Amino acid sequence: MTIKNSGKFIIQKEKLIIYLFVLSVVFADILGNGNLNLLYFFGLFLIFKNLKIQVSFLKDMVIFFVPFCLMILGEIFLSGNTFSPVKVLVYSLKILVCISLLSYTKKRFWVVDHLTIIKNICGLFEIMLVISLLTINKPIFWRLNDVINRFSKTRLKFLYSEPSVLGILCGLLVIILLYYIFDNKKNYMLLKEIVLLAVIILLTFSMSGIVYTAIGIIVLFLFQVFKNKEVIPRRMLTYFLLGICLLIIILSTNNPISNRFFSMFLGTDGSYNFRWSAAVNVFRKTMEITRYWGMGLGNMNTPSGLSFLLNIGIDYKFANSFLYFFTENGILGIIYTIYLFLICTYNCIKSSKNIRPLKVGVLAFAFVSQIAGGYYTDPILWIMYGIVCSNEKTVIN
Template identity: 40%
Template sequence: MKVSLRTLKYIGFSLVLMFADILHNGNLNLIYLFGIFIIFRFLIKKRYFYHVEIRYLIPFLSIVLMFIIFTDQPFSTIKMFVYFGKLFINIALLLFFQYNFSKKNIREGMKFILATLSLLLTLALIFHNNNIFWRLNDPFNSFSKTRLQLLFSEPSVLGLFVGTLLIFSFYSFLEFGIDRLCMIGVVVPLICLVLSFSLSAMVYTAIVILYLVAKKILKVIPTKKLNERILVLIILILMMMFFIMITENPVRNRVLAILNGTDGSFNFRWNAATQSLFSILEKTNYLGLGFGNMNTEYGRSILESVGMSDIFANSFLYFIAEAGILGVFYIVFIINYCIKNIRKNKYLGQDDCTELKQGLLIYVFISQIAGGYFTDPFIWCLYGIICAKNLKRSGLKI
């Protein structure tokens, strides 16, 4: 059977996504290799590549320059160079998806991704005591000791990935109804998400899905019935939350632990991190530890001096701790770039997937508050999709 080059590309990228984190090292994420490939294969020939790269890199280099000139803190030149390289690749990924995502057949891509995910899930269910597919006796989650992680570095990373698939599938369901592939796109990722017991991924996936449902309701109903439908929507959300809280389940137990202040993971990811961040900024004259410097002997000594036992498990706070107060402006710069592109494409009439893009932006933003790391290439692929031009709904039917 003859296989076209286009099909091979879909299969290749699907495998890259599914096996991206198999080496369990952020610097060796396979999506970085894909980014290097597209730099030399596609983007290096495009004029816009240099314009946007410069637009993103100048603020970053300004932060580095300010750190070097106005601080006498020790830093690793190699780590800073590696950080710069990862950011350069991530910008290339953003550009690739921004200018090429609309030209891809999403249905074909989802077929290969869901087929691979279904195969791995089946193997995981058969070999349910295997530490390759499962995290056994999880030391961090006291409510669910056995958690699905497949070939990802940890269950929360799997949760982020399958949550994205759920958002695309649910959007397709709302706009076009359900067919066999769309049903698989909802059921298989949902099973993976539940078995991962990643509360953070469940929460921000649910938030985006509720947002998409609300936007759909507000779009299709007559204006005169708007207040009544909004009231019904609010009641349904409250009923769902009430049902979750009155039944015995790991999600309820962990939510209660967070509210009571006894959840160690939440306390470490947010409470301890936010308190320590201000101390770190004061100690470094608000210039930060320097890119790549937190996970060094010097960086860890600063963390220990402010009461942190380990590096931050929070993308934005981690970035600000290393970049200093200027890191806040860089985060705002990136988010604003995404918002401007959403508005621009909608204003020009080039886009009728505004709700999906808005939902993905909410997803990316919340997920980086909950955890992850700033240079995660998967996140930057999502940034590119959010900024994509001519992303018509018909191309998103799965």
């Protein structure tokens, strides 16, 4: 009798954690400060939950966090840069919390019912979308008069800091759901959620969300198609033709998405130049000036860092996850990032052929979403790494 009650308690506690996660995802930016992202608080909760010291948690700290700490120590003792102890501590804590999210996802992704989690997220998004459409001229769920995207002045963002953040999250959910659609033709019940997420992505007018999601889907599709080398399923060919037709329709018609795509292709899109061209220019000049040590962790967002940028011709911080991190941390930051992606790649290679398409698709999505945007300490990114490195022992084929 005691065991049964204990089991019920464990189940209820797991459900509570799942509900907290769903709410943390949907209302992540509700406090209006990047350092107060609700997923950071959820990650802290996981750290305190693991104070009993789980072996898997300790292993992940050694694999992911210890090398990060070594990177910081290397910068402090070898680079000659001055550092703000507060900024270094805050950044390190954010990475620690992100790694706790990675560790939890890695251990629990195939244990919990992640499809139900996605459906719960979509259920809340559905309610918010209805409210959004009824309040389209109100700056509650929308970014109005967007000064960055000249093709789409009104963009859906729900309660996130910006439309691109919402687009990236929805893109990840679409990739996971399409994995099940591609893998099992009986999962057409997921089409409702996919259509909802696709509509949200389109209303954000986020080229990040649209283009990076498309790349993730293509990688997922190719790995799924060639999973069995001897035959290509007819339904996969149908999906391919539908995708091509949709792409042709979007690019051949006059709409904000196609207009911005061609603007990016021609190099006249200000947002793209801000996220890529300016970032490459700053990174290159910084590496030359600092002899590849970088500006120092946390130093770009300081008066001295902004003055440094001004001296090389940039009067603003740029938005580019990889190049921002590399510009601050130099060669050691590049080495850490390569190490991180080598671990993820290894986990893709060693995974079973049934799971590999999802892992590779998510890894590709995580990678490309940081090439010209994103933030290195974005909790959603580290959840993606957790999916890629997830334990498959509980998977039922």
